Amino acid sequence: MAERAVAPRLAGDGIVWLLVLAELLTFGLLFVSFAVARHLQPAVFAPGQAALSLHTGALNTLLLVAASWAAVRAVRAFEADRGDLGAHWLLAALAGAIGFLVVKTHEFVGKVQAGFDWATNAFTLLYTLLTGFHYLHVVVGAIVFAVLWRKARSGAYGRSHHMGPASGAVFWHMVDLLWMVLFPLVYVIR
Template identity: 85%
Template sequence: MAVAHEEPRLAGDGVVWLLVLAELLTFGLLFISFAVTRHLQPEVFAPGQAALSLHTGALNTLLLVAASWAAVRAVRCFESDQGRAGAHWLLAALAGAVGFLVVKSHEFASKVQAGFDWATDAFTLLYTLLTGFHFLHVVVGAIVFTVLWFKARAGAYGRANHMAPASGAVFWHMVDLLWMVLFPLVYVIR
């Protein structure tokens, strides 16, 4: 008896992939702007980047990666009809997203207390655009995880219906990928 093989396909809905493409292009332009402007104005970027905490950036990296791992685990659980475990993994993904938001909010607040002006120069403007825009994407991801978690607790997802969690995970992986470029570009490479 021959085993039927399914054709490989992208996880999630096609619409989420269009969104991911648009967001990657938008952030790509911001990344290029940051890199080019840093090259042209190193005297402006050096003190701004020196004031950023590598430890905070690294902690945020761990939180985002942990949330991505939890999102994958949730989808895998739904694919194998383990809805309760999937809901727990969604809650773990949400915890990683909220952890990032707390750490980043603390970083933003400490900058404001230190007199940081969001548009003093090219560095502060691009830092604000990049990190603020990414922050908003993490907020959206946290909302998505929350909605998915509530639905998962009600038994909405299983082997026959896991497209929404897979699409949420795809969106979150994009958020994670953007940080994997943003963190070295803004915090590490000087």
């Protein structure tokens, strides 16, 4: 008897996709606000953006992309009933998230020590809102990876049960995508 074709479906739970949509709309408004304010006040934005480190932003990009890749590898491992391997990949994704947080925290601390005030002007306010809000999303993603990793170590995921890791990966890909817009918009395009 011939196998029936399985209709393709989105990875993860439907609720995570509603969350992703809401977050993308929220960040979209912030991105547009930043772009419009930069257009209207180039003299305010130019020195603020010039003080940002492209190297730090690029390193954070690599950490986020590596974590996304590890999250995909984890889901694929669970789909293949290789739970131990999936747990290792989740740990790698967690390491990427923590690496981002360490680098970004170092950047924030350096700015504060240099006298950075989030309410100085439109640039400092929007920079703080965008990067701070994104930072909080990375914290949530790291917590999700840690919880998934803990459950994976006890054998909770496999071929027939990997919705949790798939939903976590979807959330993380959103975090990664947001940075892919945030980094060029805030750090690169001047």
